[in-house]
Amino acid sequence: MTTTSETLGALKASIDRMPDPAGRTEAAALEAELATVHGVRHAIAVSSGTAALHTALIACDIGPGDEVLLPAATVIMTVAAVTAARARPVFVDAADDGRGMDLADVAAKTTGRTRAILPVHLAGRTDGLIDVAAYAHSADLYLVEDACQAQGSSACGRAAGTVGTIGCFSLKDGKIISCGEGGYLLTNDDALAAAYRTHWLTPAPGAPAASRLGMNYRLAEPLAALARHNLKGLDRALARRREQALRLYDLVGDTPGLTVHAPAPEDAPNGYSALWRVDLDRPRDFSARLAEAGVANSVGTYRLRAAHQHPACQDLGPADCPRAAQAVDRMLAVAFQPQTTEADLHRLAETIRREAKTWGESR
Missing domain, CATH: 3.90.1150.10 (Aspartate Aminotransferase, domain 1)
Known part of the structure; x- marks a missing residue:
């Protein structure tokens, strides 16, 4: 017997595969413009910075039983995104000078369950990002950047949000570029972009349409239009x-x-x-x-x-x-x-x- 949730899930999946009568032209155009501005292959517009973080973790297949290393010096919204993915946040101490994550503590807290490191660029600062990225690469871990406060920041000439596997940004009011509320993700990984662009409701490599549960984190068209206008400046x-x-x-x-x-x-x-x-x-x-x-x-x-x-x-x-x-x-x-x-x-x-x-x- 088909349950109500299964019926709704199938209906949503079929609707997602149909041409959108509204076209979602503003969101699509915003994504193309963000990708160009940041020099990456893919940008994905979502409804908030927290939604961007949650979406990024799900796209990396991070979930129950997994651990994510993140700085103890962070905002609570970053932690919420990790727990929303049903993973365990593991807090890392600051370096001796109080800047960035202590790499020795990162290494000490890396276990067989660790799947990702999630540096947070508070106040637009990218302290120690390149070293953390090098460690993540050597340990075969995803690097998901919380760059919600770091639009336009850079480390060693590399733009914040483009150093790791995925970069996550906020478009909330008060950010360098905003539209009241919203967010976006940046990545050069084709498979991850295909997977989370429509939250697993469209086909992706190794993940057929509707093969996983997803969330509706789409950015509303009027907000996308406002973000496009502000992005020009x-x-x-x-x-x-x-x-x-x-x-x-x-x-x-x-x-x-x-x-x-x-x-x-x-x-x-x-x-x-x-x-x-x-x-x-x-x-x-x-x-x-x-x-x-x-x-x-x-x-x-x-x-x-x-x-x-x-x-x-x-x-x-x-x-x-x-x-x-x-x-x-x-x-x-x-x-x-x-x-x-x-x-x-x-x-x-x-x-x-x-x-x-x-x-x-x-x-």
Whole structure:
């Protein structure tokens, strides 16, 4: 007897094989333009950055019993994508300088169940990406990049999101290029692109149509049209974001208790956030105080914390990652918006300087 779910699955598969009356021309055009801009064979538009990460993991056939290594210094959405694939996230500590993943910890936590490494380019930074990619290649592991905050960043001249097997991006508002909500994936792997383009509902090498369950993560046509419009201004938006970051660094200057988190010489971040290390007492409280004073930042406004310390991750039995915890607690990441003006930058800088001085005097 055919079940309702089987009937619906067969119906969806047959519809997917039919010509789309709407043509999905905007999404298809966006994919072609993204592939060209990033210099890759395939781009796949989806409904969010989290959807991009989940889709990438499923495309790599990662699921129950598999482990994915990812930095403890990450946002919770990255972890959610791994658990949505029913794989186990394994948190890796930060390097000694707090930048990127500690390769020794990566190697120590690689087991026979490890299938992928998932570096996360927080604040547009690609710290240690090339070394992690080399290790993934030597260990025969997928490298899935969370480049949701890294449109336009590069490491050793290679664009973020194109170094690994698959790169995942967000089009949410606030990103360098956005359309309100959405995401996309980049890959040069023909088989993976064919598989997850329609979430296993179209034929792919070794995977006949509808041979696996999938999700509807398609990007809506109006949002795709908006993304296409904004993509035309990528170079201009990228230059503006970098100029804003440099300008804010200059305005904040050598404020005691704050040290600019300068990128490695071989890296070129996109300026997604101006980034400092906070060397004041109670750094998380300081970031929260800045948020109250109108300086939106990752820790104070969005409560970013190392993933192994997040309440939602405690059932995963995470190992302690002390360097990652300290790096996140001391991170001051101030992001910008397209509408941020010179006057806004002066206000932000004045507030940061004032609050740091007051905080330091209260020690």
